[in-house]
Amino acid sequence: MSATLAMKNIKVRAFGTTTTVPNHAIARLMYYLDCVATVIDVDDRRLTDYQNYNELSGEELVAVYALAKIFHPSIFINAGIFILDQKLLFNHSNQFYEITDETIGFHANREIVIGGKVRKVLKLMACNNAWLSKYYFMPIQELDDIVRRIEDEENYRRQVLTTQTSVIEKPVYITEDFKSSPVSITCPFCGKAITTRTKAKFNFVACCCFLFFGVLYCCVQIFGDKNPCCCDITHICPNCGKIVGHYDSC
Secondary structure, eight states, X not given: OEEEEEETTEEEEEEOOOOOOOSSHHHHHHHHHHHHXXXXXXXXXXXXXXXXXXXXXXXXXXXXXXXXXXXXXHHHHHTTSEEEOGGGSTTXXXXXXXXXXXXOSSOOOSEEEETTEEEEBOOXXXXXXXXXXXXXXXXXXXXXXXXXXXXXXXXXXHHHHHHHHHHHTSOOOOOXXXXXXXXXXXXXXXXXXXXXXXXXXXXXXXXXXXXXXXXXXHHHHHHTTOOOOSEEEEEEOTTTOOEEEEEOOO
């Protein structure tokens, strides 16, 4: 649609096309962003593709929500970019205008700062409160719970990954390389060449075997290439402090 409107002897061109917006909160909010992208320059136009709203990932849905929060209608109304005037709508709920004379009565800033970024004003848009309610305030309200649920699920996923990582980072390597005395190895955690630091822990079972079986216990331990001591030994990396191995006395 194209028309020319005279206002205080100043002419502006009305333009726009009729479209059908899917009746879904995300689609309606993306249509709002599409209208915003018509009046100012917007970086990511894929977040305005309201016809394909159902192809959004959870991360993209949150991005749409966050961008809409930044582009609050009050910013554009206060700057004279959104005009709440029923006479300018031509029986529509919103109508775009192209400025043909910079001295028009309702002055639109040629640039506007939103979210810390200077953006160029391209067009004006007339609308009414019902349009703002349908395509901004109601969708935002509906998406509040959805976005909060997505963020909660993401936080839970990160907590699970953190827990799994912390478990993975503390393995105990029980191999024949670890004896009761320090050994020289490459730490599997920090990658440094180290000589392990040992920490002894009393083994009650080994002590009982020594007391009851005496020499026989010692022979069995020596034959099994074991140290006949009564302590278990933990090997620790002196560089990163991680447990890298363990020695059982029996």
